[in-house]
Amino acid sequence: MNNLISLIAIAPKIAPDDYVGFTFFIGCMAMMAASAFFFFSMNDFDRKWKTSILVSGLITFIAAVHYWYMRDYWATNMESPTFFRYVDWILTVPLMCVEFYLILKVAGAKKSLMWKLILFSVVMLVTGYFGEGVDPENAQIWGLISGIAYFAIVYEIWLGGAAKLAKSAGGSVQKAHKILCWFVLVGWAIYPVGYMAGTPGWYEGIFGGLSMDIFYNIADAINKIGFGLVIYNLALQQSETK
Numbered sequence: 001m002n003n004l005i006s007l008i009a010i011a012p013k014i015a016p017d018d019y020v021g022f023t024f025f026i027g028c029m030a031m032m033a034a035s036a037f038f039f040f041s042m043n044d045f046d047r048k049w050k051t052s053i054l055v056s057g058l059i060t061f062i063a064a065v066h067y068w069y070m071r072d073y074w075a076t077n078m079e080s081p082t083f084f085r086y087v088d089w090i091l092t093v094p095l096m097c098v099e100f101y102l103i104l105k106v107a108g109a110k111k112s113l114m115w116k117l118i119l120f121s122v123v124m125l126v127t128g129y130f131g132e133g134v135d136p137e138n139a140q141i142w143g144l145i146s147g148i149a150y151f152a153i154v155y156e157i158w159l160g161g162a163a164k165l166a167k168s169a170g171g172s173v174q175k176a177h178k179i180l181c182w183f184v185l186v187g188w189a190i191y192p193v194g195y196m197a198g199t200p201g202w203y204e205g206i207f208g209g210l211s212m213d214i215f216y217n218i219a220d221a222i223n224k225i226g227f228g229l230v231i232y233n234l235a236l237q238q239s240e241t242k
């Protein structure tokens with residue numbers, strides 16, 4: 001009977017030294033709070049910016065739901081929730097590509113730009129999933145292919161078509177684009193480091209046994225919430241200067 005009760009009312013324990021479990025917990029709360037913030041502020045902006053804020057909220061909301069599951073999964077099994085992690089990313093990273101498109105629409109961005117970024121991001125994530133979840137013996141090779149797709153994104157937004165559009169848009173759009181570019185170059189670079197900390201390869205041991213999930217959880221909080229706040233700030237400026 002006692003076992004049954006504990007099965008129904010499962011709230012797995014988090015040990016005081018379970019830093020990974022802690023970051024899953026905090027990550028979950030932060031994503032929830034950010035979602036509430038974005039959703040409730042949506043109506044302060046005119047139509048054009050509403051969609052961008054909505055997408056920011058969707059990104060953190062989708063992450064909040066996945067963190068809810070990942071937090072549980074970690075607490076129960078003490079292993080990386082690889083599946084939930086990648087389902088989260090395959091939904092939220094393309095939405096971040098949509099954000100680039102939405103803010104550059106004022107400068108005449110075409111849908112093809114959005115699809116190009118989405119395609120690169122899907123290649124980056126699917127190959128990453130293969131390296132982590134399906135074929136870890138060849139994690140280095142999958143990671144390399146994933147890294148190339150990542151650089152294709154970096155190139156496109158920093159130097160390619162998206163960069164040109166941002167330049168022609170000028171003003172606060174160009175500034176916001178630049179900040180988002182930095183997020184992708186620096187904030188997103190935390191992920192391959194986490195990958196290297198958690199998969200076998202020539203790089204093994206460099207990261208002193210730090211858990212891959214610590215890297216991923218910190219990176220997610222920075223990138224998903226930070227990204228959204230940049231968009232929020234841009235929408236605010238655009239609404240004030242009108």
Ligand SMILES: *C/C=C(C)/C=C/C=C(C)/C=C/C1=C(C)CCCC1(C)C
Nearest residue numbers: 128143146147150188191192195223
């Ligand atoms: C909200 C989630 C985000 C912004 C996730 C981004 C994930 C990446 C940039 C992952 C990149 C990877 C590589 C560049 C190589 C190794 C495999 C990955 C998938 C971890």
